[in-house]
Amino acid sequence: MNYFERKGNELVFRNAGETLSIVPWGANSLRVRAAMMRDIDDPRHALLDPGDSGDVEIRIGETSASIRCGGIIAEAEAVGEAEHIGAPAWAHLTFRNAHGEVLLRETNCGSVLRRHARRFEPNGGDDWSLTVEFDGCEGERIRGMGQYQEERIDWKGCTLELAQRNSQSSVPFYISSLGYGFLWHLPAVGEVTFGANRTTWRARAVQQMDYWITAGDTPAQISLQYARATGFAPMMPECGLGFWQCKLRYWSQRQILDVAREYRRRGLPLDVIVCDYFHWPRLGDFSFDPEFFPDPAAMVRELEGMGIRLMVSVWPQVALDSARYSEFRRLGLLVRADKGEQIGLRLLEDSMFIDFTNPRARAYVWDEMRRNYHDQGVRLFWLDLAEPEFGTCDFANYRYHAGPVLRIGNLYPQFYSRLFFDGQRAAGQTDIVNLVRCAWAGSQRYGALVWSGDVMSRWEDFRRQICIGLNMGAAGIPWWTTDIGGFHDGQVDDPGFHELLVRWFQWGAYCPVMRLHGDRRPAERVVRADGTEAPPSGGPNEVWSFGEEVYAILAKYLRRREELRPYVRELMREAHERGVPLMRGMYYEFPDDAECRDISDQYMFGSRYLVAPVMEPSARTRNVFLPAGCDWRNVDTGETLAGGRTIVAPAPLETIPVFERLS
Secondary structure, eight states, X not given: OOOEEEETTEEEEEETTEEEEEEEOSTXXXXXXXXXXXXXXXXOSSOOOOOOOOOEEEEEOSSEEEEEETTEEEEEEEEESOTTTOSEEEEEEEEEETTSOEEEEBOOBOTTTTBOSEEEEEEETTEEEEEEEEEXXXXXXXXXXXXXXXXXXXXXXXXEEEXXXXXXXXXXXXXXXXXXXXXXXXXXXXXXXXXXXXXXXXXXXXXXXXXXEXXXXXHHHHHHHHHHHHOOOOOOOGGGGSEEEOOTTOOSHHHHHHHHHHHHHTTOOOOEEEEOSOOSSSTTOOSOXXXXXXXXXXXHHHHHHTTOEEEEEEOOEEXXXXXXXXXXHHTTOBOXXXXXXXXXXXXXXXXXXXXXXXXXXXXXXXHHHHHHTGGGTOOEEEEOSTTTOOSSOOGGGEEETTEEHHHHGGGHHHHHHHHHHHHHHHTTOOSOOEEESOOOTTGGGGTEEEEOOSOBSSHHHHHHHHHHHHHHHHTTOOOEEOOBTOSEEEETTXXXXXXXXXXXXXXXXXXXXXXXXOEEESOEEEEOTTSOEEEEEOOOOSTTTTOHHHHHHHHHHHHHHHHTHHHHHXXXXXXXXXXXXXXXXXXXXXXXXGGGTTOOSOEEETTTEXXXXXXXXXXXXXXXXXXXXXXXXXXXXXXXXXXXXXXXEEOOXXXXXXXXXXX
């Protein structure tokens, strides 16, 4: 009996209700899907059309088969639950590179354990819970997977939640040190464990299994193949190369213009100034409050006359007691709670989230954005609460137009970015970048600049940001930034916070986008003309707000970033054309150097600059490893040093250790 068949370039296995499909999907890449008691579908959650996959070879035997696509080979062997049963029950998969070396192999616990590597368990209706297991590999390192608030660049031995939260972006793509990349192409809520004995993926609600795997000799080759499969970031607009000023919150047109004028009076570089939340009357109004912003178009014109662009915050909610709520609800444009109150979040106003998986909701909201912002000259948007941030993360209780959150929930931030990207393009805009608090696979092609959420103003949070930036880049999201200084609890007059801010700011000059933000203390009370309270503003957060000593250092690194503008533009073009991140782990640029495999506190900014942030209070030196094969020049002292060793680099408060690669 033959369990395998060829359909064009697709290898198919069928038995006992399961259909398994392996098909070429780009150079050196395969897409693997399996469904139970149903036909296989072709959802394009992140994947694009595969294009030319090159040479494909399929071989079929009586109980085994293989498919080769360039430099990757999948071998499938029909195996039984136990030898005495006889009949094969499932196809066991092994993936190899062109040299025959095993990249990834399904766990084979058939025998009397009856433990299949792919396990579908019924949830009721059309949904299944899914478990997929692969063998662990000693010494393998796992890089990527998106944004998790941990100080790690290797996820081996870790469990990660596959769900979106404030400061957590699940982007389920990783680069393995064994020479492959893997995308879990399912937006379901779940988890993955990269254990020593096995890697286990779990999804709480699916209709089929779906993943993509690619083989490459270097991390850069894997990044390129992944970007071809899921999309390249656009070319970053010129305003993304410089400095962005932000705080919680500039609450009036006058404030924004005064800050912009002061930057220009001091001769300081500034590309973008940000108008944060509650510049609107009520959640869901999607317009400027006329009391505080009497002439938005004039504000935008004056800013642009100074060479500064305005970014405007958007929240994806409608207040329950606002005039807009009944219309959104009647038109079916809101997320639905299956049980209890129709409330997504209680923060300043009780509200429900708009369902951006619904194309009618996207069209409706963009029409509002176009009339109230885009037509006023606003071209940059800040897409906040993009997870969305449910007040109670009971993912099983919410439902989108595209399906229940348990099955489809991780896609929400991608749809959010897509809404604005498509609308801006339709309006004739070509230079698109939007700041967003969350992402999923494929978000990069919609101009998504992801930031790391509302992190605390603490040294431990600062240290995590370096690892997060490296993992986001490895996960295929090259546009990434952080709240310089942290978001919560930075005291404007605290010397301890000043040191943290300086070190964070210095490092920010060597991030993909340099953006100062935070809810500084003490807060500022905001009162309307009628005497009622408006949402408060945080304390001052401009570079001159923290004393003359701090100002001198921050101004130095503002100018340093401006000097780097041509180089950052070059890196953004590399990301756009080759899919490579701007922030690169040492392992990424030096994959053959064993000393670089586990370094998490320094990195390469592109291929030229080694950046070693100072991440401990009172530290005035730090150890830096300089890889072999080239010399390195200290960009501040001019000293040239040979590679292949660890040095103690000077790091006075006014300097971050940075070394230029010379050869």
